[in-house]
Amino acid sequence: MATAVQTVERENYLNSNYGIKSWLLTTDHKRIAILYLISITAMFWLGGFFAMMIRLELLTPAGDLISSDTYNKLFTMHGIIMVFFFLIPSVPAVLGNFLVPLMVGAKDLAFPRVNLLSWYLYMAGAITALVAMVTGGVDTGWTFYTPFSTTYSNTHVIGAAIGIFIAGFSSILTGLNFIVTIHRMRAPGMTWRRLPLFCWANYAAAIIMVLGTPVIAITLLLVALERAFHIGVFNPQLGGDPLLFQHLFWFYSHPAVYIMILPGMGVISEIVTCFSRKRVFGYEFIALASIAIAVLGFLVWAHHMFVAGISVYAALVFSLLSYLVAIPSAVKVFNWTATMYKGSIRYNTPMLYAFGFIGLFTVGGLTGIFLATLGIDVQVHDTYFVVAHFHYVMVGGMVMAYMAGLHFWWPKITGRMYPEAWAKLSALLVFVGFNTTFFPQFILGYMGLPRRYHAYPPEFQVLNVLSTAGASILAVGYVLPMIYFVWSLRYGKEAGPNPWNAVGLEWMVPSPPPTHNFDETPVVTWEAYDYEHQPQEEVTVGH
Amino acid sequence: MWKNLPLFPERASALAWQVDGLYFLLIAVSAFFTLLIFALIFVFAVKYRRSVHPHAVQIEGSLPLELAWTLIPLGICMIFFAWGSLIYFQEARPPKGAMEVYAVAKQWMWKFEYENGQRDINQLHVPVGRDVKLIMSSQDAIHSFFVPAFRIKMDVLPGRFTTTWFRPTKVGTYHLFCSQYCGTDHSGMIGQVIVMEPAAYQAWMSGGASSGTLASNGQQLFQQLGCATCHRFDTQGRGPNLTGVFGKPVLLEDGRTVIADENYIRESILIPGAKIVSGFKPIMPTFQGQVSEENLMALVAYVKSLAQAQQKGAASDNSSVPDTPNSQ
Numbered sequence: 114m115a116t117a118v119q120t121v122e123r124e125n126y127l128n129s130n131y132g133i134k135s136w137l138l139t140t141d142h143k144r145i146a147i148l149y150l151i152s153i154t155a156m157f158w159l160g161g162f163f164a165m166m167i168r169l170e171l172l173t174p175a176g177d178l179i180s181s182d183t184y185n186k187l188f189t190m191h192g193i194i195m196v197f198f199f200l201i202p203s204v205p206a207v208l209g210n211f212l213v214p215l216m217v218g219a220k221d222l223a224f225p226r227v228n229l230l231s232w233y234l235y236m237a238g239a240i241t242a243l244v245a246m247v248t249g250g251v252d253t254g255w256t257f258y259t260p261f262s263t264t265y266s267n268t269h270v271i272g273a274a275i276g277i278f279i280a281g282f283s284s285i286l287t288g289l290n291f292i293v294t295i296h297r298m299r300a301p302g303m304t305w306r307r308l309p310l311f312c313w314a315n316y317a318a319a320i321i322m323v324l325g326t327p328v329i330a331i332t333l334l335l336v337a338l339e340r341a342f343h344i345g346v347f348n349p350q351l352g353g354d355p356l357l358f359q360h361l362f363w364f365y366s367h368p369a370v371y372i373m374i375l376p377g378m379g380v381i382s383e384i385v386t387c388f389s390r391k392r393v394f395g396y397e398f399i400a401l402a403s404i405a406i407a408v409l410g411f412l413v414w415a416h417h418m419f420v421a422g423i424s425v426y427a428a429l430v431f432s433l434l435s436y437l438v439a440i441p442s443a444v445k446v447f448n449w450t451a452t453m454y455k456g457s458i459r460y461n462t463p464m465l466y467a468f469g470f471i472g473l474f475t476v477g478g479l480t481g482i483f484l485a486t487l488g489i490d491v492q493v494h495d496t497y498f499v500v501a502h503f504h505y506v507m508v509g510g511m512v513m514a515y516m517a518g519l520h521f522w523w524p525k526i527t528g529r530m531y532p533e534a535w536a537k538l539s540a541l542l543v544f545v546g547f548n549t550t551f552f553p554q555f556i557l558g559y560m561g562l563p564r565r566y567h568a569y570p571p572e573f574q575v576l577n578v579l580s581t582a583g584a585s586i587l588a589v590g591y592v593l594p595m596i597y598f599v600w601s602l603r604y605g606k607e608a609g610p611n612p613w614n615a616v617g618l619e620w621m622v623p624s625p626p627p628t629h630n631f632d633e634t635p636v637v638t639w640e641a642y643d644y645e646h647q648p649q650e651e652v653t654v655g656h
Numbered sequence: 657m658w659k660n661l662p663l664f665p666e667r668a669s670a671l672a673w674q675v676d677g678l679y680f681l682l683i684a685v686s687a688f689f690t691l692l693i694f695a696l697i698f699v700f701a702v703k704y705r706r707s708v709h710p711h712a713v714q715i716e717g718s719l720p721l722e723l724a725w726t727l728i729p730l731g732i733c734m735i736f737f738a739w740g741s742l743i744y745f746q747e748a749r750p751p752k753g754a755m756e757v758y759a760v761a762k763q764w765m766w767k768f769e770y771e772n773g774q775r776d777i778n779q780l781h782v783p784v785g786r787d788v789k790l791i792m793s794s795q796d797a798i799h800s801f802f803v804p805a806f807r808i809k810m811d812v813l814p815g816r817f818t819t820t821w822f823r824p825t826k827v828g829t830y831h832l833f834c835s836q837y838c839g840t841d842h843s844g845m846i847g848q849v850i851v852m853e854p855a856a857y858q859a860w861m862s863g864g865a866s867s868g869t870l871a872s873n874g875q876q877l878f879q880q881l882g883c884a885t886c887h888r889f890d891t892q893g894r895g896p897n898l899t900g901v902f903g904k905p906v907l908l909e910d911g912r913t914v915i916a917d918e919n920y921i922r923e924s925i926l927i928p929g930a931k932i933v934s935g936f937k938p939i940m941p942t943f944q945g946q947v948s949e950e951n952l953m954a955l956v957a958y959v960k961s962l963a964q965a966q967q968k969g970a971a972s973d974n975s976s977v978p979d980t981p982n983s984q
């Protein structure tokens with residue numbers, strides 16, 4: 114009997130039914146995760162293409178490759194796409210969607226149809242924004258500062274704003290789904306203190322999505338209304354206040370940077386423990402740090418406005434609070450490092466990416482401290498220093514974590530292994546390429562090169578050339594996984610349910626998981642990262 | 657150093673050293689922590705690799721360690737906070753007696769107007785060693801006045817004045833950048849700050865063809881726009897006597913007191929209804945849309961000069977308009 118079953122292909126979420134309709138109308142969280150994976154990957158390449166054009170233009174001091182207007186549109190669209198249509202949905206909507214129900218031992222998210230709706234909203238927003246870009250573009254920067262965006266820009270600001278407005282609802286619904294699922298659908302025995310840190314991190318990010326996103330929605334709506342009907346909220350000539358926009362925008366967009374990092378931190382907690390075969394160091398502190406970041410993150414927005422004309426006392430308060438929000442991030446870094454102590458460490462690709470994350474996030478976080486320091490921010494605000502800072506946290510941090518997670522859970526998602534040697538090469542290229550691209554920008558920034566400059570004085574050229582060279586290495590590092598992931602779908606080794614010998618409910622179901630995840634509801638009797646009681650290594654694949 | 661590869665901005669203001677000092681401290685501390693983390697990861701990854709350390713030792717955590725790596729970084733941060741704030745406070749408070757220059761930013765150029773009425777486009781001439789205070793506003797979008805060699809930056813907003821100041825310490829020509837994205841030619845909105853020896857500066861100043869000082873232009877406007885009909889230099893006018901108002905507290909109708917700074921004068925002219933002076937009726941008409949940014953600055957300079965004139969005891973007490981003091 115048992116042998117007979119093995120010859121028939123086991124039913125899983127991928128082969129349970131076929132056809133485009135079975136995908137577009139699915140309510141299975143795993144299929145929706147795949148829909149997101151495909152859509153945000155497309156957005157990533159589009160945003161990446163714009164980035165390459167920007168870097169090429171900056172090879173020479175003169176603005177000679179493209180016109181100023183084109184350049185301005187390129188960095189605007191690069192920013193909008195990467196932030197709103199790639200990075201914010203990346204880990205939550207792809208990996209979170211796939212894994213949160215599996216990790217808590219549920220059959221799906223709490224509201225499967227709402228989950229599908231959120232993908233449709235994402236697509237509607239993305240298409241709206243893309244139409245605005247194709248029919249003429251936007252040139253306000255991803256920050257939409259008024260009164261430039263409301264009065265002086267001649268581009269498709271309203272279209273882009275509405276695209277982001279719509280996509281915001283997708284984010285809100287995903288957040289809502291995570292919060293309810295984690296509260297209500299945990300398997301018996303899965304207490305809060307046994308919850309994987311990935312879930313804690315996504316939970317914290319979900320709080321921000323639900324509470325913060327409505328603010329950006331209304332802010333962008335006001336920009337669109339002021340543009341269309343001159344309602345006079347932001348333009349002083351109409352009786353408005355241009356700084357009001359900045360307060361509203363950053364009230365969302367600072368917390369949003371934590372939407373863009375917390376889920377990544379969750380990924381790292383899973384990977385560092387698995388490849389060190391150790392329980393995590395300071396579980397409570399990592400979990401609480403996520404919540405602390407989510408809460409404090411709402412109280413630091415005006416650190417983006419230190420030279421915008423706010424009062425010195427306001428600046429003082431926001432500077433102080435900004436240091437406080439950096440502390441929980443530091444706590445996490447120390448705990449991950451301590452987790453490796455006396456572990457039994459293996460260097461598979463996810464772990465290499467995790468090393469990269471810890472190192473680059475450390476640099477990103479520390480340069481955040483520079484920026485929180487008032488006297489220093491005056492010099493480096495709106496220069497390449499800030500550009501380097503946020504790329505260290507968003508690309509060096511979050512994108513690294515996303516890549517780490519994709520490699521880690523790829524066997525679970527597809528049932529196949531990726532080619533380890535190629536993957537290690539890509540991790541190395543990404544690390545080297547990233548640092549070559551962005552480290553010089555710290556120096557450029559302190560020297561005074563402002564961001565969003567199409568042309569620049571000649572003394573800044575050498576470092577810019579270096580940066581562009583690094584970007585080409587980085588590009589190769591990202592193209593490789595794209596190729597071998599697709600390749601592995603057909604030619605990759607069968608993964609088996611638990612190729613990493615990891616703990617966690619998601620590893621106890623077959624790969625790819627069956628449509629309903631668990632045949633019977635699991636009962637959890639162990640804590641997260643209980644590697645002590647996990648049988649030692651039966652090394653199925655990889656080295 | 658390599659001529660084509662400067663790695664550090666020039667240091668040409670009194671504040672630059674302080675900023676750089678703090679910057680070096682931040683770099684040192686950051687380098688320490690970055691290397692610490694890198695080294696720990698490297699050592700652990702090698703020492704505890706699976707082939708030599710097949711069985712992990714399970715460790716739950718450690719409260720003393722958690723406290724240490726929460727409190728020590730926090731303590732270090734407070735040093736940065738204190739020092740950074742100190743610098744910021746100095747930057748925010750121009751010293752008394754600073755020479756004043758008015759700047760108007762617009763897409764995509766900088767216009768400067770000196771106290772003697774001379775104008776400059778995309779160039780700012782200043783004498784070395786003098787405190788220079790900039791009073792800035794924008795005609796359109798937000799711009800930002802950034803001189804890396806001085807380590808100062810301040811956004812320039814439409815609809816209000818913002819100020820910044822510096823004391824140049826080195827003769828030379830320095831970059832002036834607009835650092836707040838402002839549309840098509842944002843990267844072309846650049847200029848120069850030319851720091852000169854005082855003598856050369858004097859020569860340059862007297863060489864320019866100026867049509868009266870800024871304040872005297874303001875005085876003319878004050879007549880032309882009819883301000884003088886209400887604001888007389890006695891107590892009989894329908895509006896308050898503006899002599900000595902600038903820089904002093906003003907009691908408002910609603911009981912509040914505000915300091916009459918540049919933004920207050922500006923608001924009084926453009927939105928007179930916003931703050932009513934105690935004892936007066938809200939009859940002053942708005943001049944929004946009737947005075948350009950430059951004329952507004954001239955009017956403000958004139959109102960300011962009235963206060964300075966009074967301080968020097970030069971304000972005449974008759975109802976005619978007093979002469980403005982000549983700027984040096």
Ligand code: HEM
Nearest residue numbers: 370373374416417439478481482484485494495503506507
């Ligand atoms: C570790 C604590 C952090 C601190 C103290 C910090 C501090 C700051 C400050 C003060 C600024 C404003 C700089 C300026 O415009 O002058 C800034 C900019 C920025 N930060 Fe951070 N940051 C931290 C972490 C992060 C993280 C984790 C992310 C994203 C994942 C992030 C993303 C950004 C972005 C996108 C900007 C620039 C936005 C723009 O102007 O376009 N930061 N950061």
Ligand SMILES: [Cu+2]
Nearest residue numbers: 367414416417
């Ligand atoms: Cu922020």
Ligand SMILES: [Cu+2]
Nearest residue numbers: 834836838842
């Ligand atoms: Cu500009």
